Amino acid sequence: MKKEEIEECHSEHIHDKKLTAVELPVGDIVEAGTAVSFHTGSWRSQRPVWNKEKCINCLVCWISCPDSCIKIIPDEKKVSVIDGIDYEHCKGCGICARECPPKIKAIAMEQEKK
Amino acid sequence: MIKTIYSKGKIVAKTGNEVMAEAMRQIEPDVVAAYPITPATEIVQIFSQFVADGVVKSEYVAVESEHSAMSATIAASAAGARAMTGTSSQGLSLMWEMLYIASGLRLPIVMAEVNRALSAPVNIHGDQSDTMGARDAGWIQIYSENSQEAYDNMIQAVKIAEKAKLPALVTTDGFIISHCMEVVETYPDADVKVFVGEYKPDRYLLDIKKPYTLGAIDLQDYYFEHRYQIAKAMIDAKSIILDVARDFEKTFGREYDLYEKYMLDDAEIAIVVIGSAAGTTKVVVKELREKGIKAGLLKIRVYRPFPSQQIVEDLKHVKAVAVLDRADSCSGAFNPVYSDVAASLYSAGLTSPKIINYVYGLGGREINTEHISGVYEKLKRIASGIEKPSNQVEYINARIK
Amino acid sequence: MAEKMIEVRWHGRGGQGAKTAALLFAEAVLTTGKYIQAFPEYGPERMGAPVRSFNRVSEEPITIHSDIINPEYVIILDPSLIDSVPVTDGVDRVGKVIVNTSFSALDVAQKLGIFASQVYVVNASKIAVETIGSDIPNTPMLGALVKVIGTLDINGVLEDTKVKLTAKFRHKPEVIEGNLASIKRAFDEVTN
Numbered sequence A: 001m002k003k004e005e006i007e008e009c010h011s012e013h014i015h016d017k018k019l020t021a022v023e024l025p026v027g028d029i030v031e032a033g034t035a036v037s038f039h040t041g042s043w044r045s046q047r048p049v050w051n052k053e054k055c056i057n058c059l060v061c062w063i064s065c066p067d068s069c070i071k072i073i074p075d076e077k078k079v080s081v082i083d084g085i086d087y088e089h090c091k092g093c094g095i096c097a098r099e100c101p102p103k104i105k106a107i108a109m110e111q112e113k114k
Numbered sequence B: 001m002i003k004t005i006y007s008k009g010k011i012v013a014k015t016g017n018e019v020m021a022e023a024m025r026q027i028e029p030d031v032v033a034a035y036p037i038t039p040a041t042e043i044v045q046i047f048s049q050f051v052a053d054g055v056v057k058s059e060y061v062a063v064e065s066e067h068s069a070m071s072a073t074i075a076a077s078a079a080g081a082r083a084m085t086g087t088s089s090q091g092l093s094l095m096w097e098m099l100y101i102a103s104g105l106r107l108p109i110v111m112a113e114v115n116r117a118l119s120a121p122v123n124i125h126g127d128q129s130d131t132m133g134a135r136d137a138g139w140i141q142i143y144s145e146n147s148q149e150a151y152d153n154m155i156q157a158v159k160i161a162e163k164a165k166l167p168a169l170v171t172t173d174g175f176i177i178s179h180c181m182e183v184v185e186t187y188p189d190a191d192v193k194v195f196v197g198e199y200k201p202d203r204y205l206l207d208i209k210k211p212y213t214l215g216a217i218d219l220q221d222y223y224f225e226h227r228y229q230i231a232k233a234m235i236d237a238k239s240i241i242l243d244v245a246r247d248f249e250k251t252f253g254r255e256y257d258l259y260e261k262y263m264l265d266d267a268e269i270a271i272v273v274i275g276s277a278a279g280t281t282k283v284v285v286k287e288l289r290e291k292g293i294k295a296g297l298l299k300i301r302v303y304r305p306f307p308s309q310q311i312v313e314d315l316k317h318v319k320a321v322a323v324l325d326r327a328d329s330c331s332g333a334f335n336p337v338y339s340d341v342a343a344s345l346y347s348a349g350l351t352s353p354k355i356i357n358y359v360y361g362l363g364g365r366e367i368n369t370e371h372i373s374g375v376y377e378k379l380k381r382i383a384s385g386i387e388k389p390s391n392q393v394e395y396i397n398a399r400i401k
Numbered sequence C: 001m002a003e004k005m006i007e008v009r010w011h012g013r014g015g016q017g018a019k020t021a022a023l024l025f026a027e028a029v030l031t032t033g034k035y036i037q038a039f040p041e042y043g044p045e046r047m048g049a050p051v052r053s054f055n056r057v058s059e060e061p062i063t064i065h066s067d068i069i070n071p072e073y074v075i076i077l078d079p080s081l082i083d084s085v086p087v088t089d090g091v092d093r094v095g096k097v098i099v100n101t102s103f104s105a106l107d108v109a110q111k112l113g114i115f116a117s118q119v120y121v122v123n124a125s126k127i128a129v130e131t132i133g134s135d136i137p138n139t140p141m142l143g144a145l146v147k148v149i150g151t152l153d154i155n156g157v158l159e160d161t162k163v164k165l166t167a168k169f170r171h172k173p174e175v176i177e178g179n180l181a182s183i184k185r186a187f188d189e190v191t192n
Helices: A003-014 A060-064 A095-099 B016-027 B041-052 B066-079 B089-094 B096-104 B129-133 B147-164 B189-196 B223-252 B277-290 B308-315 B336-347 B369-383 C018-030 C105-112 C124-131 C138-149 C154-168 C173-189
Strands: A029-031 A046-050 A070-074 A080-085 A107-111 B010-014 B031-034 B059-062 B083-088 B110-115 B140-143 B168-173 B181-186 B212-214 B259-262 B269-273 B295-300 B302-304 B320-325 B354-359 C006-013 C035-040 C050-058 C073-076 C096-100 C119-122
Touching: A046 A080, A060 A070, A060 A080, A060 A095, A095 A107, B010 B016, B010 C018, B016 B041, B016 B083, B016 B110, B016 B147, B016 B168, B016 B181, B016 B189, B031 B041, B031 B066, B041 B059, B041 B083, B041 B110, B059 B066, B066 B083, B066 B089, B066 B096, B083 B089, B089 B096, B089 B110, B089 B129, B096 B223, B110 B129, B110 B147, B140 B147, B140 B223, B147 B168, B147 B181, B147 B189, B147 B223, B181 C018, B189 B223, B223 B302, B259 B277, B259 B308, B269 B277, B269 B308, B269 B336, B269 B369, B277 B295, B277 B369, B295 B308, B308 B336, B320 B336, B320 B369, B336 B354, B354 B369, C006 C018, C006 C138, C018 C035, C018 C050, C018 C138, C018 C154, C073 C138, C096 C105, C096 C138, C105 C119, C119 C138, C124 C138, C124 C173, C138 C154, C138 C173, C154 C173
Parallel strands: B031 B059, B031 B083, B083 B110, B110 B168, B140 B168, B269 B295, B269 B320, B320 B354, C006 C073, C073 C096, C096 C119
Antiparallel strands: A029 B212, A046 A107, A070 A080, B010 B181, B140 B302, B181 C035, B259 B295, C006 C050, C035 C050
């Protein structure tokens, strides 16, 4: 399923129009990737701030994040490198900052300004 | 020699359990997960031997309880496998919460079930308390009068379940059929395999190209619609069951319907019953007919979905009907089959036939032609107006006083 | 006009093969083109407990599924059951009782309280020991029953039993031969 299709499907699911028994897929099926539509970043109290200069791209934060909020991209050698943080979905749990190697400390938690 | 109905059929002597295992061998599901319980043990025991001997390629999962048996079957079915299991009585009870999950997830699991009484007191013999209790679990329920029907029903159930996207159970009466050797016509493996066909689920969890979530939480906003889908699927299952029956008849020559009418079309008095007691009732109906008494029988084969409208059409001309339940609801009122039949008649706006309810055969208690003749005697008196129908449940062959 | 249905009751003790005898009998009779039923009665499952099993034989399909109350033939695998179980229950004046015993039909009839003409005896235990090598009287009694019923073909029964036993005991040909010999001997030796 393409990303747009998933988003379209879930925008129906979570917004105004409720599906009828006829429209609803049978058997308690929910399409994959629905978390894309849930903007959980709004209730974050602390935000991780990534320092590109300090980062050694060990990817420990990426593998540790429970919400897949560490964004990665391939570099010129097609090796995955960190590209920032998805604040739409990051809930500010702080695991990335905690797991970042102590000698590097490339992620710092800062108070969210509301 | 006894003639076969299907040109390539074979006449054999087998017990109900043996033919259910035989049907499973021919269906050759991808996965069977089961736990043994009397009187259904032989079904999965024989099948596990087929697996051990390499006769079938099925995966057999030996589990530690029936709850796990149903869980493993659900998981296998959700993953995309054709999955089957077998159980009875306490085993079905232990599966309880998983039964609703199988239907809720719309998984076409097929179960070989042998009807047996529920404890306490401990009893291993036949009655229908176990599956009657599961009548609201969203499973298609197909009952068999004898071993031939058990075999044929198992083969049809696979197609029915997969088309209706509902789990289905096929039953026999414990010991009376499960352990009774009878004449059965079996069909060649290849022909059964062609009839059953390959299972091609629309969606399945191991299809990594089309990932989805199965079994998520539904709150006030969606649960109702999902449950309605199951109720609707049951309504739609009636025509699916009839379609499969027509295909079956076209292929193998044996006729099946939602229920069987036996000398019912011109009957003035009739019994409605499920399972092996129907065979014994046929003997009585024949005897009564020879004496010129217009007796008939309606044997329910498919109890879920309940063939409500159809039954009304076939019972409305009868003067007095007795519905025989092999389970007691302990409702303080009436019992499952009676309630369904009576509700169907009443909702059609009928004031006749007069209708009475009996409980019989609990814990394997004998029901014979004399008992059934007694019921027809009573129906005769009610039909002719000599006696008023009782508004209370009556009991056959039980010392209640 | 169809023949009347034949109903048979077997009495034995757990381990003597009453259930197996009923199943073998049914399968053998099926090969003669008749409809059959064979069903055991399930109770306490232990060696030595009194057990019963049943057969129905008919020219027509059998739809009845109730107990057999008035058997036309009763087979008693263990004569000690005569003292402890009502073996003649439901046996009317034309019913026939076949007993595995060394006593005469007259002696057994007196003990059972029925007519001597109704009683058939055969020393099936002796036959079993001499042919099979152990006291398992169920297969010889099969031969005795076929003889007493009179309308069944013993050769058909022997052939079918051979097929069944071959499937089960293909590594023990002496068991197959012994059982077949026991059926034949009891068929010849059962007396009234």
